[in-house]
Amino acid sequence: MSGKVITITSGKGGVGKTTAAANIGAALAMQGYKVTCIDADIGLRNLDVILGLENRIVYDLVDIIEGRCRLRQAMIRDKRLPELYLIPAAQTRDKSAVSPSDMARLGDELKAEMDYVIVDSPAGIERGFRNAIAPADQVVIITNPEVSAVRDADRIIGLVEAEEKGPATLIINRINAQMVQRGEMLGAEDILELLAVDLIGMVPEDSNVIVSSNRGMPVAFDDKSKAGEAFRNIAKRLAGEEVPFMDLDATPGLMDRLSRFMRSGGN
Amino acid sequence: MRSLFGRKEKSASAAKERLKLVLIHDRTDLPPGMMEDLRDELIEVISRHIDVDREMVSIEIAQDGRNQRLVADIPLQTPKRRRSR
Numbered sequence: 015m016s017g018k019v020i021t022i023t024s025g026k027g028g029v030g031k032t033t034a035a036a037n038i039g040a041a042l043a044m045q046g047y048k049v050t051c052i053d054a055d056i057g058l059r060n061l062d063v064i065l066g067l068e069n070r071i072v073y074d075l076v077d078i079i080e081g082r083c084r085l086r087q088a089m090i091r092d093k094r095l096p097e098l099y100l101i102p103a104a105q106t107r108d109k110s111a112v113s114p115s116d117m118a119r120l121g122d123e124l125k126a127e128m129d130y131v132i133v134d135s136p137a138g139i140e141r142g143f144r145n146a147i148a149p150a151d152q153v154v155i156i157t158n159p160e161v162s163a164v165r166d167a168d169r170i171i172g173l174v175e176a177e178e179k180g181p182a183t184l185i186i187n188r189i190n191a192q193m194v195q196r197g198e199m200l201g202a203e204d205i206l207e208l209l210a211v212d213l214i215g216m217v218p219e220d221s222n223v224i225v226s227s228n229r230g231m232p233v234a235f236d237d238k239s240k241a242g243e244a245f246r247n248i249a250k251r252l253a254g255e256e257v258p259f260m261d262l263d264a265t266p267g268l269m270d271r272l273s274r275f276m277r278s279g280g281n
Numbered sequence: 282m283r284s285l286f287g288r289k290e291k292s293a294s295a296a297k298e299r300l301k302l303v304l305i306h307d308r309t310d311l312p313p314g315m316m317e318d319l320r321d322e323l324i325e326v327i328s329r330h331i332d333v334d335r336e337m338v339s340i341e342i343a344q345d346g347r348n349q350r351l352v353a354d355i356p357l358q359t360p361k362r363r364r365s366r
């Protein structure tokens with residue numbers, strides 16, 4: 015088997031990388047794929063709590079790299095799904111404990127057994143970011159509809175291209191449809207025009223995201239949540255399925271124009 | 282936010298316009314103030330060979346997908362005006 019490594023990154027902190035990594039990983043596993051999520055945010059471990067696996071950690075990413083355990087020993091299996099695993103970040107080390115080539119080697123090893131490896135990147139453009147994109151076959155940038163997040167996303171898109179890991183695709187997270195309609199929040203079309211990248215998903219602002227993170231149950235498990243549905247759709251698109259975009263802006267005709275934009279944007 | 286003319290501009294359009302400029306300068310690593318210098322130097326070089334209408338020269342960076350291009354519009358002095366000088 016040769017799987018695919020997908021890295022989720024953003025530039026700006028707090029835009030939803032960990033939320034997206036957990037939910038895309040869980041949604042792919044729900045579709046029956048073998049998935050491992052790697053928390054590459056060394057020193058600021060969080061993917062474990064969002065997935066609800068924090069109590070089962072024994073070994074971590076740095077233990078694997080430094081040879082203190084075998085790869086399998088550090089892979090925590092999520093018992094709610096057939097084949098979802100987590101490799102947690104080390105909490106008491108920093109990013110210099112891992113190098114981009116360590117990460118590339120780990121990615122290759124995991125791809126031999128997995129369909130998908132999802133890497134949760136730290137914020138920033140330093141070593142941690144370089145570690146996270148080193149094993150990537152595909153890079154997904156996540157942003158919010160606000161000026162600073164979009165600006166940082168543009169920087170990251172450029173850096174991903176410079177590292178020959180492009181073209182990146184984009185998730186716009188925390189869209190508030192009412193604000194977009196009132197003209198008080200950047201819409202998906204505006205952001206795509208500014209960044210000139212392909213869209214892979216739009217996720218609404220949804221209080222269920224916080225409720226599910228309280229419980230350690232990814233929102234993708236929640237049938238009634240809009241954000242959950244958006245993440246399940248993203249997972250399907252990543253797996254090659256064509257899924258129409260949810261009508262978040264509710265502007266007549268927007269979805270048609272968007273899908274046309276996507277088609278003309280090539281791929 | 283009200284503009285000087287009392288017209289209410291939607292904040293999303295303001296964000297988009299501001300981002301357009303910011304991204305161009307981020308991507309080209311060209312500080313906004315540098316455009317003025319570039320304009321003056323271009324005028325100087327070109328007017329060594331041909332008369333240009335200095336006031337009307339405009340240069341700007343246009344976005345073309347993820348690439349940028351420098352677009353210069355340099356009107357020339359008409360020969361008629363040159364004669365009358």
Ligand SMILES: Nc1ncnc2c1ncn2[C@@H]1O[C@H](COP(=O)(O)OP(=O)(O)OP(=O)(O)O)[C@@H](O)[C@H]1O
Nearest residue numbers: 027028029030031032033137188218219220223224
């Ligand atoms: N669609 C959403 N609706 C509501 N809240 C959200 C949504 N997406 C993310 N959040 C909230 O935003 C916060 C930041 O999310 P998250 O931790 O995933 O970001 P991050 O990019 O991983 O941050 P960091 O850069 O610190 O790693 C969390 O509190 C999360 O619950």
Ligand SMILES: [Mg+2]
Nearest residue numbers: 031032055060
């Ligand atoms: Mg995070």
